[in-house]
Amino acid sequence: MLHLAQMADGGLARLRVPGGLLSAAQARAVADAAEALGSGLVDLTNRANLQIRGLSRDAGGDLAEQLSAAAFAFHGEADRRRNILLDPFSGxxxxxxxxxxxxxxxxxxxxxxxxxxxxxxxxxxxxxxxGGESGVAATPSDVTLLATGQGIVVSAAGLASLALSEEDALSAALAVAACAADVGPDARATGIPETAMRAALGSERGPAGAAGAAAAPLRPRHGAMFPSGGAVAISIPAPVGRLDAGMLRFLADVAETEGRGRMILAPWSAVVLPRVRPERAARVLAASEAAGFVPVAVADRLSVVACSGAPACERAREPARALGAALLALAAAEPGRLPEGRRRVHLSACPKGCAGSAPADLLLLGASERSGWTVHAGGAPRRPGPALDRLESAGPAAVLAQLAD
Ligand code: SF4
Structure with missing residues (x-):
């Protein structure tokens, strides 16, 4: 039986995908289950997990049965409590x-x-x-393990230690988590006593920088990259963290014919196919656009993050995610509307900011108590700064026009 969270658009099942690694059979099983038991929509989260949406209240048992048949393993409470975001370019x-x-x-x-x-x-x-291109160490986390030439820097709560072996890094990371578990479910809010943290990390070192943890910013990458041994990896951008059953089946088919039967979920709304023949890359990317994915040329210039918004969230009046997808679709159809340079847009239907806390070039912020958006430059949902404009309703053309201003 899978636990379902009850959302405004029905039950939501969170599927942990440790390391983001998904087989073609698993992707197909998620597609089938999402279509048979839910709305057919699947979120690709910014922690590189999946969420099946629109499930009926009693679908947890059938869902677990269907997914178990496709080699999803379930581990009770651990499934709700183990978030491991691995660099999607590992290996x-x-x-x-x-x-x-x-x-x-x-x-x-x-x-x-x-x-x-x-x-x-x-x-x-x-x-x-x-320690390569992705910069995933910049993702907010409770424990970060960053490989360097000297070893693995394990950092948590502003402290860090340098582990010289994977065994030591594992021990330190688990010790921090055990401390957090001792404090209880509120540990993220209340914090862990510093002495306990230092003991867990096995370090008397001070701030994270002292251990050489030079966290680069997250660097989403799309398209073909890393040629090696007659193959490339392809990062295929998905629209605003949303997949549907057809898109998952497309990925499964391509992974089976081109990518060694597996794919890797990336935390920047993309799916990586690890081993594709270089001469096939352009064709795969063109086919991905026909399947509903975002053209690489658009994703490279326009990064859009959005919360679920209406109708999925009861606190939302505005359809944040649907507007984000429409924005990318319009930019793909009419690239002349794209602004110069690379821009980031954040659509948040209320100030809670479920899609992230990083500032964006353009923030459209909704409210639970009234419809419409306020427009902000350089803000984040919890720190939006002054409103530059107010839109009672916003279509994709109006948002792109704001970006060009
Ligand atoms: S940011 Fe607000 S409206 Fe959007 S999903 Fe989160 S709680 Fe709902």
Whole structure:
């Protein structure tokens, strides 16, 4: 039985995808289950997990049965409490300091077996960054493991230590999580005593910088990259973290014919196919656009993040995600509307800011108590800054026009 959160658009099942690694069979099973038991819509979250939406209240048992048949393994409470975001370019990026896939797997297995896992906050998150192009270490997390030439920097709550082996890094990361579990589900809000954190990290070092944790910004990448051994990786951008059953089946088909039967979910609304023949890359990307994915040329110039918005969230009046998708679709159809340079747009239907807390070039902020948007430059949902304009309703053309101003 899978736990379903009740949302305004029906039940929502959160599927942990440790390391973001998904087989073609699993993607197809999610597509089939989403269509048969839900609305057919699947979120690709900014922690590289999946969420099946629009499920009936009693669908948890059938969903678990269908997905189990496709090699999804369920582990009770641990499934709600183990968030492991792994660098999606692990094992692909020639600039990475270390391939952290084995460490991610060891962490996953340790968390499943941890006696304290039921006391860990469901939001507690580990980020593993191989030290290459992706910059996933910049993603907000509770424990970050960043590979460097000297070892693996383990950082948490502003403290850091340098682990020289994967075993030491694993021990430190688990010790921090155990501390958080001891404090209880509110540990993320109340904090963990610093002495306990220092003991957990096995370090008397001070701020994270002292251990050499030079976190680069997150660098979403799209298109073909990392040529090696007669193959490239392809990062296919999805519109505003939303997949449907047809898009998942497209990915499954391509992964089976071109990508060694597997794909990797990326935390920037993209799916990476790891091993595609270079001469096939352009054709795969063109086919992805026909399947509903975003053209690489658009994704590279216009980054759009959006919360679920209406009708999925009861606090929302405005359809944030649908507007974001319409924005990308219009930009794809009429590239002349795109502004010069790379821009980031954030659509948040209320100030809670579920889609993230980073500032955006253009923020459209809704409110639970009235419809419409306020327009902000350089703000984030919780720190929007002054409103430059107010839109009682906004279509994609109006938003792109705001971006050009
Ligand atoms: S930001 Fe607000 S409106 Fe949007 S999904 Fe979160 S709670 Fe709902």
């Amino acid at each position: 692909l990026d020639p600039r990475e300091a270390r391939d952290l896939r084995p460490l991610a797997q060891a962490l996953d297995e340790a968390l499943i077996g941890a006696a304290w896992i039921g006391r860990l906050s469901p939001k507690f998150c580990f980020v593993l960054d191989g």
